[in-house]
Amino acid sequence: MAAVAPDPPTPPDPPPARGAAPTGAVPHDDPAHRLGLALVCAAAEPALSGVLLLDLDPRLVDPVARVFGAVLTGADEPARPPLVLGAADRDEDLWTRTRIRGGEHGITVRTGPGPLTEGDDADGAPPLVVVPDLARLSVAGMRAAVQLLGADVVTVERGGPRRTVRPRARWLAVCRSADVGRVSRHLLDRFALRLSVAGLRLPAPGGALQEPGAAEAREALLAGLADTRRPASGRGIGPVSVDDAAIGRARDLLGPDAGVRRELALLRLARTLAALDGAPSASAGHTDDAARLIGVSVPQSAPERAESDPEPPGTGPEPAGPPGTLPERHGTGGGGRPRTRDGARALRDTGPAEGIGTAPGAAPSPAAGSPYPEDEPAAVRDAVPLSGPRRRTTGPVSTRGTVIGTRRATDLRDIAHVRTVREAAVHQRARRTERFTVSPVDLHSNVRAAAPERVLVLLLDHTCRAGDGNWPEVLAPFLQWAYTSRATVQVIEVGAADAADELRAGSFTARGVLDPRVPAALHRRAGRATPLAHGVELAAQALRRLLRRQGTGPAEAWLVVVTDGRGNVPLRAGHTGRTDGEVAAAGVEDAVEAASRIGAMDRTRLHVAVVDPGREPYGDLPYVLADRLGAIVVDGRRGPGTEAAGG
Structure with missing residues (x-):
């Protein structure tokens, strides 16, 4: 916002001029004050729900998000953590939320609103969505932003009943100016508030600036915004009109090729500033303040010269030259002398020649701090930025699936x-x-059947089941991932009481978690023998067959091993079906050796987790197995609070 006039030497201070910042003097060359005022405007006006920060230091993403959340709630701490979107988010993760619960009749699947749609109709502070890198946002996240930002009502129908919501969430996105050209223009236009914060350093309580990432930065910025914060109900700023002068000024500042969305965004920001200033309508001054806030250059109007002022030198009438010649202008830099043509008629020399046409030249670059760096002609863009990758469905690939x-x-x-x-x-x-x-x-x-894109391999050791163990609850995150991903499930069972051969592991493949054999495998009774080494070997063979397929292999696979690591059947006995005397620790050693083969597989697509039932003694065996597998360890004694499968 434009700074108000200097205070007169005698009190009281004059009131702020119309169109000035609601907090008094807010210097436009201070990125911290501009950022704070922009967040206040976004919290007060739902039409400004999208905030895009250019060139923000990555270490300041979390402090700025906390400040925005505190401004939305009107308190020093946000009511709930923000939703962070990245490159791995899918439509199933954003629009719907699937809950899997186990009961006496099997597994129950319920679908409800997702994190982008739940709570939008409730009262209270609007939720906050944070995108740390807009250029790396997934296609599902881009489509969600295009559909929700600036929309009054959205109808959602994805994997469940149709639901109509009113989006109230505020979006805070960060992107480098060099990467803006890779982002779709449809997505960029949805962010009404865009400003460059390169070199931002948040203020300290004492007034000096601190380095990025300082702990006191957030509290200091909140303290500096104490006068400008308003109760943010998410329902708008009230009836504030926009006069014709403000509309004309917006068109003059943005240019004729700016587009309607940019003009609307600038006018909505000007209207919000007028409302925070207490003005009944937004004027051209508020439009100038809004332009300065987001970084659009505002030309300074030339001061009017009084009639009594003497004319500056060089502006008076020029002396007449010879008949038939044009007067020579001074100070133009051209300096062309009059020359005679067609008798007494003189023409001015045009000066040095300039190239025309489509010859290559230096492309104009946007001004430093411009909120629209995508206007640079040399920006490289994706052909279809909001479309997912295409899959091949014809040719030899179609002859490699399972015959159904x-x-x-x-x-x-x-x-x-x-x-x-x-x-x-x-x-x-x-x-x-x-x-x-x-x-x-x-x-x-x-x-x-089409080749599966995602696969879940379950290795279940039934002999490690504790008396109060509840496997459906422990495995719920992995089963939910498999259900929402339409993943193929392969179950390898070890140590079941009703196994065909207790010295060997058994396996079956299901098209999904809703196959009746999957919940049945989670409730089998424990047997006597534990051919864990044979089960790990079967899992390694299954994963090797899946991952070595070129062009038809899964994009992502999870191996979940539920075991206490106590294998009392050596691998040789698992192959032959009979034992040769005492086994001692051979079964455990064979299982660890077989696990090392899985640890050397492609870890860009394969994720491994070991569920530890927490049995004593030898409680370190699951961790030894997880170390060879390169896996994470999940506490199997906990229920629905287990967080492991990030999918």
């Missing part, structure tokens, strides 16, 4: 030979041919 049925063939690829012969055999008598004949109408091809 047959259909009448349209070509000679992937023929179902058994079904084709059966169809041909039915019509042999009617055809009355001496040899067995196959007609084109008899041809059938296989119907295959």
